Amino acid sequence: MPSKDLLHRFLFDDCDIRGEIVTLGDSYREVLSHNPQQPAIHRLLGEFLAAVGLLSSTLKFDGKIILQARGDGAISTIMAECNHHNNLRAIVRLNSEVELSEEHALNGNLQQLLGNGVLVITIEPQRNENFSGTIERHQGIVPMDADNLAGCLEHYFEQSEQLATKMWFAADHENVTGFLIQALPQQLITNEEDNRDKWETITTLADTVKKEELLELDHPTVLYRLFNEHPLRLFEPKTLRFACSCSRERSASALLSIGKEDVEALLIEQGSIDIDCQFCNQHYHFAADEVRKLLGGNVLH
Numbered sequence: 001m002p003s004k005d006l007l008h009r010f011l012f013d014d015c016d017i018r019g020e021i022v023t024l025g026d027s028y029r030e031v032l033s034h035n036p037q038q039p040a041i042h043r044l045l046g047e048f049l050a051a052v053g054l055l056s057s058t059l060k061f062d063g064k065i066i067l068q069a070r071g072d073g074a075i076s077t078i079m080a081e082c083n084h085h086n087n088l089r090a091i092v093r094l095n096s097e098v099e100l101s102e103e104h105a106l107n108g109n110l111q112q113l114l115g116n117g118v119l120v121i122t123i124e125p126q127r128n129e130n131f132s133g134t135i136e137r138h139q140g141i142v143p144m145d146a147d148n149l150a151g152c153l154e155h156y157f158e159q160s161e162q163l164a165t166k167m168w169f170a171a172d173h174e175n176v177t178g179f180l181i182q183a184l185p186q187q188l189i190t191n192e193e194d195n196r197d198k199w200e201t202i203t204t205l206a207d208t209v210k211k212e213e214l215l216e217l218d219h220p221t222v223l224y225r226l227f228n229e230h231p232l233r234l235f236e237p238k239t240l241r242f243a244c245s246c247s248r249e250r251s252a253s254a255l256l257s258i259g260k261e262d263v264e265a266l267l268i269e270q271g272s273i274d275i276d277c278q279f280c281n282q283h284y285h286f287a288a289d290e291v292r293k294l295l296g297g298n299v300l301h
Helices: 026-034 039-058 102-107 110-114 149-160 192-206 211-216 219-227 248-257 260-270 288-294
Strands: 006-012 017-024 063-071 075-083 087-094 117-125 138-142 165-171 176-183 232-234 272-276 283-287
Touching (some): 006 039, 006 219, 017 039, 026 039, 039 087, 039 110, 039 165, 063 110, 075 110, 165 192, 176 192, 219 232, 248 272, 248 283, 248 288, 283 288
Antiparallel strands (some): 006 232, 063 075, 117 138, 272 283
């Protein structure tokens, strides 16, 4: 049985290379249920989810990592995030002015679906009473110079982080798997040529993995099939899940942030205010009396 909603980290004991593999089942299907779209868009949304699952291991503090792309193609916005509690959520929005062709709806890649766009990785610390203020929000621009998400992220790590990286994604309507191999600073092998040979050997083996293996086999089996002749240390997995951070309190805060005059206009027009979460479709209804209390009791009605 495949590993579901699990992330495994692993290290090669004889070289400076690490890896991760994540498979999402229930969390992926929950996201799809809130984003009914065409098959190619679902697969891309799954890749974004798997990517933030893999990247979440870089979080060394309370916060979240966000992968977001905007474009002028059929997809206007696609975003996935994972926080330090291993909670995932994602969303995709289409451009109403761009028609999605049947071919792209079934088999479109990143560039065909997004068109001209920008891809951004954001690492955002959680700000609360325990936040010291020493960790700053960080954003990295990922050039969309490949036609798939794996290629874009590989180029980003090589150019911005100076880390040789290879990534693979596989998704269907039930599950999505992300697989990462990354070079570490040289310690075990200091000879540059030997280090390069080891990298080429490991990545060549990894490149033989089939989509069906990633989606249908458990992680230890996948890794054994690929690297059984190389000493590999597999760590205990961590469990990921779909969870939305929305709440009635957060929605009330958002309501307060739009300004008193705008709230007054909404109440005059509608008599009450409704806020829907785009990630989980949760609905929050605020009656006029409740809104007036939130804003100090002086809102017109």
